[in-house]
Every structure is written in structure tokens, then in C-alpha cells.
Amino acid sequence: MTKKTKRIIVIAVLFAFVVSSLYAQVIISQQKKQSNTQTKTTYRQDSKQSTSSKNNSPDPLIINSEGFITIGVRYLNPIKDDKDNLVFEVFLDNHQIDLSTLNFNGKVLFSTSEGIKVNNAKWWIEGSGHHVMAFIKIPKKINGKNLITPKTKYIQLELQNIGGVKLRIYRWDKKFLN
CATH class of the missing domain: 2.60.40.10 (Immunoglobulins)
Known part of the structure; x- marks a missing residue:
């Protein structure tokens, strides 16, 4: 495997990690908003x-x-x-x-x-x-x-x-x- 291929794989993994983290934050934010609109x-x-x-x-x-x-x-x-x-x-x-x-x-x-x-x-x-x-x-x-x-x-x-x-x-x- 070449250095270029390894860099592309590392960048792809980091990109996937960042995207999944942002997605998780959006889901948590939506759940908080939903729970705040319910009777508490x-x-x-x-x-x-x-x-x-x-x-x-x-x-x-x-x-x-x-x-x-x-x-x-x-x-x-x-x-x-x-x-x-x-x-x-x-x-x-x-x-x-x-x-x-x-x-x-x-x-x-x-x-x-x-x-x-x-x-x-x-x-x-x-x-x-x-x-x-x-x-x-x-x-x-x-x-x-x-x-x-x-x-x-x-x-x-x-x-x-x-x-x-x-x-x-x-x-x-x-x-x-x-």
C-alpha cells in the first residue's frame, strides 16, 4: 500500500468520525428540544x-x-x-x-x-x-x-x-x- 493510499484512508476515517459526531449532536439537540416541549x-x-x-x-x-x-x-x-x-x-x-x-x-x-x-x-x-x-x-x-x-x-x-x-x-x- 502506498503512502498516498494510506493518507486517503486516514482522511476518510477522520471525515467519517467528524460527520458521525455532528450527526450525534444534532440527534441529541432534537431530543432535548422535544423533551422541553413536553410537560415537565x-x-x-x-x-x-x-x-x-x-x-x-x-x-x-x-x-x-x-x-x-x-x-x-x-x-x-x-x-x-x-x-x-x-x-x-x-x-x-x-x-x-x-x-x-x-x-x-x-x-x-x-x-x-x-x-x-x-x-x-x-x-x-x-x-x-x-x-x-x-x-x-x-x-x-x-x-x-x-x-x-x-x-x-x-x-x-x-x-x-x-x-x-x-x-x-x-x-x-x-x-x-x-
């Missing part, structure tokens, strides 16, 4: 991942990565109780828009298993850019009545029309309500 809700309720300091219960963080904004919501009361309010810490993450301009007015609905609904939550955003934090506060009592009672099986926070997603539901069951 992750519950961090595994005590190995994180535990709260108040009652050593699982972390009440729920993450939804639908649309072009990933939104994680942590129900803070099991970790650090607020005397007058139910408090939710909201993590927002994206690479397309400045999230500090986001408006939650009319986009937050709180409800309980008993059918109580509250849609006038207080909220504010901290930070600016593509990664911000928001807080949502809802009074523990409405018209003198507790929102959460011993009969409450779950509480739910709905975020509507944020980041290209019509409805995101975050639900915490009884283990987070005591």
Missing part, C-alpha cells in the same frame, strides 16, 4: 434531596419546565412559618426575556381541596434579567375563616398564561399542611 413537572419531595428545618419534612419545591420559562414554586410555610400569610417562593428561569417585567396580576389562583378560591394574591419580583425570584402571599384567613383546616387534603397554586403555558398547577398535599 418535578416534585422535590424526596427527603434525601432536601429537608425543611421546621418539621424535617420533604422539600416542598415543585418545578415545571413547560414553555420557554421554567418556574419552580416552593411552599415556604412548612420551612419557615408566617403568622398571617401563606407564602410561596417562585423561581423563574429562561434565556429569552427579562423576567423582571413579568406581571402576575390576574394570573395567580390559590385553591384548597374544600373549594375555597383566592385570586387576589400579593406578589413581587426580586432581581432582574433571565433568572429572578418572586414571592406570592395569600392571607391565612379570609373573612375570618382559615383557608387551611384539619379537613384540608391539599392546597393548590395555579399560574395562568406565563411563559407560553396556559396553566401550571402546583399542589401540596396534607403532609405539608401541618
Whole structure:
């Protein structure tokens, strides 16, 4: 075999390697895009991942990565109780828009298993850019009545029309309500 033939074979093998690597990257990229368009809700309720300091219960963080904004919501009361309010810490993450301009007015609905609904939550955003934090506060009592009672099986926070997603539901069951 001549030197010229050996060089051609080496170049052909290297070319095939480069082309197959690029093809693999395209396939991986397409799979990531597909998985990002599907509903992704992750519950961090595994005590190995994180535990709260108040009652050593699982972390009440729920993450939804639908649309072009990933939104994680942590129900803070099991970790650090607020005397007058139910408090939710909201993590927002994206690479397309400045999230500090986001408006939650009319986009937050709180409800309980008993059918109580509250849609006038207080909220504010901290930070600016593509990664911000928001807080949502809802009074523990409405018209003198507790929102959460011993009969409450779950509480739910709905975020509507944020980041290209019509409805995101975050639900915490009884283990987070005591």
C-alpha cells in the first residue's frame, strides 16, 4: 500500500468520525428540544434531596419546565412559618426575556381541596434579567375563616398564561399542611 493510499484512508476515517459526531449532536439537540416541549413537572419531595428545618419534612419545591420559562414554586410555610400569610417562593428561569417585567396580576389562583378560591394574591419580583425570584402571599384567613383546616387534603397554586403555558398547577398535599 502506498503512502498516498494510506493518507486517503486516514482522511476518510477522520471525515467519517467528524460527520458521525455532528450527526450525534444534532440527534441529541432534537431530543432535548422535544423533551422541553413536553410537560415537565418535578416534585422535590424526596427527603434525601432536601429537608425543611421546621418539621424535617420533604422539600416542598415543585418545578415545571413547560414553555420557554421554567418556574419552580416552593411552599415556604412548612420551612419557615408566617403568622398571617401563606407564602410561596417562585423561581423563574429562561434565556429569552427579562423576567423582571413579568406581571402576575390576574394570573395567580390559590385553591384548597374544600373549594375555597383566592385570586387576589400579593406578589413581587426580586432581581432582574433571565433568572429572578418572586414571592406570592395569600392571607391565612379570609373573612375570618382559615383557608387551611384539619379537613384540608391539599392546597393548590395555579399560574395562568406565563411563559407560553396556559396553566401550571402546583399542589401540596396534607403532609405539608401541618
